[in-house]
Amino acid sequence: MSSSETSSSSIEDTLKSPLGPIIKKRKVARECRKINLALTRVLEKYHESLSCVLGNTFLYGTDEEREEISKTISRIFDLAVEAHGAKNAIAELLLPETHQKLLDGMRVPDWVLLYFKLQTRLPDAGWQTLLNLSQLGRSGVSLNLIV
Numbered sequence: 001m002s003s004s005e006t007s008s009s010s011i012e013d014t015l016k017s018p019l020g021p022i023i024k025k026r027k028v029a030r031e032c033r034k035i036n037l038a039l040t041r042v043l044e045k046y047h048e049s050l051s052c053v054l055g056n057t058f059l060y061g062t063d064e065e066r067e068e069i070s071k072t073i074s075r076i077f078d079l080a081v082e083a084h085g086a087k088n089a090i091a092e093l094l095l096p097e098t099h100q101k102l103l104d105g106m107r108v109p110d111w112v113l114l115y116f117k118l119q120t121r122l123p124d125a126g127w128q129t130l131l132n133l134s135q136l137g138r139s140g141v142s143l144n145l146i147v
Contacts, residue, residue: 042045043050058069080089091099115129 011028011031014024014031016022019027039050053071054069057065061069077089077093079107080093083089084092090102094102113131122130
C-alpha cells in the first residue's frame with residue numbers, strides 16, 4: 001500500500017466536508033492548481049512530461065509500477081465518468097486524434113460480419129434482426145454500441 005492510500009489528502013478531505021458544492025469546487029480547484037504547479041516545476045527540472053513518465057513506467061516498469069499507473073488512469077477515467085457521464089468521458093479525456101484512433105480500432109469490417117453469419121448459421125430473419133438492433137455493418141458504427 002502506498003502512502004497516498006494510507007493518508008487522506010486535502011482534496012479528499014475537502015470533497016468529504018459538509019461545505020456547499022460551489023465552495024468545494026473552488027477549494028479543490030485551488031489545491032489542484034498548487035499541486036499541478038509543483039508537479040510542473042519538478043517535470044521541467046528533469047526536462048520530462050508527465051505523459052512520458054507515466055507511459056514509460058507503464059511500458060517498462062515493474063508489475064507493481066504498472067498496476068499503480070493503471071489504477072491512476074482508471075481513477076482519472078472514473079472521475080470523468082462521474083462528471084460527464086460514461087458516453088462523454090472518453091471524448092472529454094482524449095485528444096480528438098487519439099479518440100479517433102480508438103474508434104477506428106474498434107470498427108468491424110463487413111467481411112468479419114459476413115464470416116460471423118456464415119459460421120453461426122443464423123437464419124436470414126434472425127441475422128437481419130441482429131443487424132437492425134446492433135446497427136453493425138453500417139459505415140462508421142463501432143462495436144461499443146453493443147452493451
